Amino acid sequence: MSKVEIYTKGHCPYCHRAKALLAHKGVAFEEISIDGDPELRQVMIDRAKGGYTVPQIFINDTLVGGCDDLFSLESQQKLDALLAQ
Numbered sequence: 001m002s003k004v005e006i007y008t009k010g011h012c013p014y015c016h017r018a019k020a021l022l023a024h025k026g027v028a029f030e031e032i033s034i035d036g037d038p039e040l041r042q043v044m045i046d047r048a049k050g051g052y053t054v055p056q057i058f059i060n061d062t063l064v065g066g067c068d069d070l071f072s073l074e075s076q077q078k079l080d081a082l083l084a085q
């Protein structure tokens with residue numbers, strides 16, 4: 001089973017949307033809230049190669065990107081293969 005991590009903030013519609021897609025697929029994920037945690041936010045930015053918006057999503061330590069990127073993979077029918085690794 002793949003390791004899925006998602007960096008989030010509480011009031012973030014894109015985060016909710018991304019989590020809903022993963023939940024709909026029955027995928028377990030680790031949610032890492034960066035609310036009020038500038039150090040953790042910096043860890044996220046470093047891992048995301050400069051990406052500073054939330055969510056930032058990683059599958060098996062590989063950067064997927066944000067919510068739009070996740071949905072783009074889904075619409076290209078590439079997400080399930082990534083999640084199956």
Ligand SMILES: N[C@@H](CCC(=O)N[C@@H](CS)C(=O)NCC(=O)O)C(=O)O
Nearest residue numbers: 012013014053054055066067068069
């Ligand atoms: N296209 C991005 C948009 C993400 C986005 O705009 N997220 C907002 C929160 S909902 C954000 O991070 N804003 C800047 C900030 O909160 O620092 C995606 O699909 O993930």
